[in-house]
Amino acid sequence: MSVQNQKLDMLSLLKESGLAALIAAALALPLAGFKTFDVNGTLTAETRFNWVLVAAVVVFFGRMAISIGQKTFFPSMGQAAGGAAGSIGDVINQNRTLLLCLLLAAVIIFPFTPMANRHSLDLAVYVLIYVMLGWGLNIVVGLAGLLDLGYVAFYAVGAYSYALLATTYDLSFWICLPLAGIFAASFGIILGFPVLRLRGDYLAIVTLGFGEIIRVVLLNWYEFTGGPDGISSIPKPTFFGLAEFSRSGSDGLPPFHELFGIEYSSLHKFMFFYFLILALALVTNLFTLRIRKLPVGRAWEALREDETACRSLGINPTNTKLSAFAIGAMFAGFAGSFFATRQGFISPESFTFIESAIILAIVVLGGMGSQVGVVLASIVLVLGPEIFRELAEYRMLAFGGLMVLVMVWKPKGLMSKRNPTVLMHNDTNAKQGAAK
Amino acid sequence: MSDQSHEVSGVPLLEVEHLTMRFGGLVAIGDLSFTAMREQITALIGPNGAGKTTVFNCLTGFYKPTEGRLTLHHPVKQEQYYLEQMDGFRIPQVAGVARTFQNIRLFGNMTVLENLLVAQHNKLMVESGFSVFGLLGLKKYRKAEAEAIELAKYWLDRVGLYDKADWNSSNLPYGDQRRLEIARAMCTRPQALCLDEPAAGLNPKETLEMNELFHFIKEEEKIGLLLIEHDMSMVMEVSDHVVVIDYGRKISDGTPDHVKNDPAVIRAYLGEEEDEELPPEVAQDFEGENA
Ligand SMILES: Nc1ncnc2c1ncn2[C@@H]1O[C@H](COP(=O)(O)OP(=O)(O)OP(=O)(O)O)[C@@H](O)[C@H]1O
Ligand SMILES: [Mg+2]
Numbered sequence: 001m002s003v004q005n006q007k008l009d010m011l012s013l014l015k016e017s018g019l020a021a022l023i024a025a026a027l028a029l030p031l032a033g034f035k036t037f038d039v040n041g042t043l044t045a046e047t048r049f050n051w052v053l054v055a056a057v058v059v060f061f062g063r064m065a066i067s068i069g070q071k072t073f074f075p076s077m078g079q080a081a082g083g084a085a086g087s088i089g090d091v092i093n094q095n096r097t098l099l100l101c102l103l104l105a106a107v108i109i110f111p112f113t114p115m116a117n118r119h120s121l122d123l124a125v126y127v128l129i130y131v132m133l134g135w136g137l138n139i140v141v142g143l144a145g146l147l148d149l150g151y152v153a154f155y156a157v158g159a160y161s162y163a164l165l166a167t168t169y170d171l172s173f174w175i176c177l178p179l180a181g182i183f184a185a186s187f188g189i190i191l192g193f194p195v196l197r198l199r200g201d202y203l204a205i206v207t208l209g210f211g212e213i214i215r216v217v218l219l220n221w222y223e224f225t226g227g228p229d230g231i232s233s234i235p236k237p238t239f240f241g242l243a244e245f246s247r248s249g250s251d252g253l254p255p256f257h258e259l260f261g262i263e264y265s266s267l268h269k270f271m272f273f274y275f276l277i278l279a280l281a282l283v284t285n286l287f288t289l290r291i292r293k294l295p296v297g298r299a300w301e302a303l304r305e306d307e308t309a310c311r312s313l314g315i316n317p318t319n320t321k322l323s324a325f326a327i328g329a330m331f332a333g334f335a336g337s338f339f340a341t342r343q344g345f346i347s348p349e350s351f352t353f354i355e356s357a358i359i360l361a362i363v364v365l366g367g368m369g370s371q372v373g374v375v376l377a378s379i380v381l382v383l384g385p386e387i388f389r390e391l392a393e394y395r396m397l398a399f400g401g402l403m404v405l406v407m408v409w410k411p412k413g414l415m416s417k418r419n420p421t422v423l424m425h426n427d428t429n430a431k432q433g434a435a436k
Numbered sequence: 437m438s439d440q441s442h443e444v445s446g447v448p449l450l451e452v453e454h455l456t457m458r459f460g461g462l463v464a465i466g467d468l469s470f471t472a473m474r475e476q477i478t479a480l481i482g483p484n485g486a487g488k489t490t491v492f493n494c495l496t497g498f499y500k501p502t503e504g505r506l507t508l509h510h511p512v513k514q515e516q517y518y519l520e521q522m523d524g525f526r527i528p529q530v531a532g533v534a535r536t537f538q539n540i541r542l543f544g545n546m547t548v549l550e551n552l553l554v555a556q557h558n559k560l561m562v563e564s565g566f567s568v569f570g571l572l573g574l575k576k577y578r579k580a581e582a583e584a585i586e587l588a589k590y591w592l593d594r595v596g597l598y599d600k601a602d603w604n605s606s607n608l609p610y611g612d613q614r615r616l617e618i619a620r621a622m623c624t625r626p627q628a629l630c631l632d633e634p635a636a637g638l639n640p641k642e643t644l645e646m647n648e649l650f651h652f653i654k655e656e657e658k659i660g661l662l663l664i665e666h667d668m669s670m671v672m673e674v675s676d677h678v679v680v681i682d683y684g685r686k687i688s689d690g691t692p693d694h695v696k697n698d699p700a701v702i703r704a705y706l707g708e709e710e711d712e713e714l715p716p717e718v719a720q721d722f723e724g725e726n727a
Contacts, residue, residue, distance in 0.1 A: 287571075295553070295560035296567050298546075302554040305543035312496060312537075313555045313624055314529030420547045422581075424589070424601035 017063040024059035028052045031397060100372075107278065111271045121270040125277055125342065127382045129335055132281035134362040134374035136331030139288055141360065142369035143297065144324035145304025146196070147204040150211025151359050153191075154184040154329035156218060156351035158336025163231040163346055164224075173237035177337050184333025185326040192325040196318055199307075211356055218348040230347025234340050236269070237276070245269035273342050280338060284331045285371055291327075293421045300324050301369075301421075358382075365403070367412055380406070442694035444677040446473030448509055449660040450495070450533075450628050455504035457490050457684075464490045465684040468504075472628070472677070474511055477654055477661045479675035479692075481668075483704060487684040488664045489538055492630050495662075496535045497524030508533060510627060529558050534626035536617045538633050538664075544606035548597055548616055551605050552588035553581075555623035560584055591619035595649065611642045618649065622657070629653065630662045635670055643667065647674050672696060680704065 161180040366373025450472040472478040506519040517531040563580030595615035680688040
């Protein structure tokens with residue numbers, strides 16, 4: 001009996017490993033199997049099938065080792081994964097406030113440390129944009145449970161709103177910012193109204209389509225948006241209308257360093273961008289934390305849990321979803337106008353589907369609804385490819401591997417624990433059930 | 437069919453007139469009429485697939501009836517609401533008809549207390565100035581939220597879940613989930629409460645507690661209850677009025693004693709004995725089946 005069992009096990013093990021190796025080979029063939037180079041201006045390729053073989057063999061034995069390891073060390077894989085994940089999550093949760101304060105302090109001090117230079121600040125701004133977008137989409141996907149695959153459309157609306165208003169009407173950033181938010185939110189409502197009756201997959205498909213439509217319109221409406229040429233020389237924000245970031249002031253505004261009587265540094269501009277996006281992201285976060293505890297926030301979560309039950313309690317599902325959709329879009333609009341002013345140039349290239357996919361991946365990977373999870377996931381997903389840049393053509397492979405690892409290790413996302421919005425009892429004993 | 441002395445008397449709360457619901461060719465409910473009275477428990481019984489849940493789904497706006505009129509006489513607002521014309525979510529919100537589900541529908545990842553606060557959404561929305569006052573943290577909203585928690589606490593005490601208020605509702609044992617769903621429906625402050633098999637899967641002790649809860653709701657809250665239930669001893673004990681349906685048609689209507697001894701009911705539950713005594717519409721159905 002047991003001998004036969006083992007035999008069967010061996011067979012399934014071989015099968016599993018073989019399948020994994022096959023997939024690896026199939027993937028490796030186009031990725032590593034050919035090396036292209038340039039001979040006298042013509043593109044030629046050299047085959048490297050030995051590389052494919054190496055990949056397949058490594059995956060074969062790797063898969064086998066994982067399976068054997070799982071069976072010997074964690075007889076029940078699901079529980080073991082949950083347990084290990086739980087312990088780290090618990091440590092983080094116990095010292096939550098302290099950790100968050102330290103993190104915030106570090107983030108605020110960072111630009112004044114020697115580590116801050118043009119490159120690191122730029123990278124930090126880049127990550128923070130995604131943190132903000134992640135927090136915004138989190139309202140729609142994480143809280144209200146609406147799978148939105150076209151979030152980048154609202155980001156684009158925000159960016160183009162700012163770019164067009166600032167270049168045509170000479171409006172300042174501080175006036176355009178709320179306007180961009182309002183425009184994006186209006187687009188959210190216009191799209192949401194007919195579409196939010198759909199559920200699940202259907203909603204995902206329609207939002208995906210909407211994202212593409214916006215991009216195609218931006219690409220083809222040449223007179224208005226500049227088409228593929230985009231919009232360039234978008235004005236930079238001023239220091240709250242008091243000063244501007246240049247060596248010598250123009251337009252009647254004094255330069256920043258003169259206003260404060262400090263030495264000129266080209267870094268000031270980058271620091272300003274850094275603090276601007278940090279502030280915008282924190283506003284998004286605080287808003288979400290706050291609204292989660294309000295009736296509308298609870299209704300969003302209830303809608304995610306069970307729409308039928310919501311209707312039986314007198315909650316208007318369309319309006320409630322619409323509010324989540326519009327508010328999520330508004331934050332994307334803010335982020336978009338920041339993006340436009342930082343880049344100084346925007347074109348439809350920046351608003352492709354892959355952006356929506358990355359933002360959604362940030363939310364899902366972070367653990368739906370978790371604010372801290374979004375930060376962690378943004379760092380992994382945005383900094384990851386940057387760090388693996390050294391690996392040249394393998395960086396996407398390394399990046400994909402990392403994502404698979406995270407999904408295996410924590411299938412519910414990095415931070416999957418939900419905090420109740422309100423408690424009846426404050427002692428921990430009574431929370432037993434909640435903690436489970 | 438039913439003789440006059442066994443008619444139930446009272447002030448009408450919910451009038452169902454000529455309700456018909458067809459799904460394609462299937463007549464799930466055919467020309468059903470009955471009246472549920474204020475401050476009474478009206479039981480809706482019948483064999484599996486008789487159309488009981490479908491009646492609830494029509495009453496609470498999940499289905500639009502093919503034909504018929506559903507009138508709610510609101511005792512407080514002194515108004516009549518035609519439920520078949522209203523949007524589903526407005527029925528609990530405006531007309532005050534709340535319900536529970538045959539297969540429990542809680543907000544599983546939310547705590548027990550949160551479930552009860554979601555039920556008070558509409559009132560809290562107004563109090564929070566559609567979130568504006570709430571975001572500003574005004575006192576008015578904080579007071580309203582404290583009141584909402586008070587109401588939740590009241591019902592949690594009633595159903596014995598106060599200690600578990602901060603539990604995830606999906607972690608509750610089955611019986612607790614059933615009672616939480618009723619508490620949640622009561623937090624909408626309804627005038628009529630529709631309960632779809634609330635005692636299904638409960639043990640005898642829990643069933644007894646459930647009976648007491650129904651009496652409490654009827655007597656203290658002074659609202660009408662509609663009850664779908666398969667447990668006959670429970671139905672006979674707790675209800676003031678019983679409506680029996682079979683194949684979507686009413687076969688008996690009256691006091692529990694009357695219904696218990698009605699030959700049509702006995703036939704529906706135990707199978708027919710004498711063909712000639714079948715009421716014509718039931719006989720038709722039987723013939724349809726035998727053919
Ligand atoms: N949405 C629907 N589409 C098609 N048929 C339906 C639908 N809803 C109910 N029915 C049919 O209507 C009939 C009555 O169903 P209903 O659920 O009301 O029965 P019930 O009396 O609640 O039964 P039970 O005691 O098993 O809960 C059944 O034949 C069912 O298949
Ligand atoms: Mg039913």
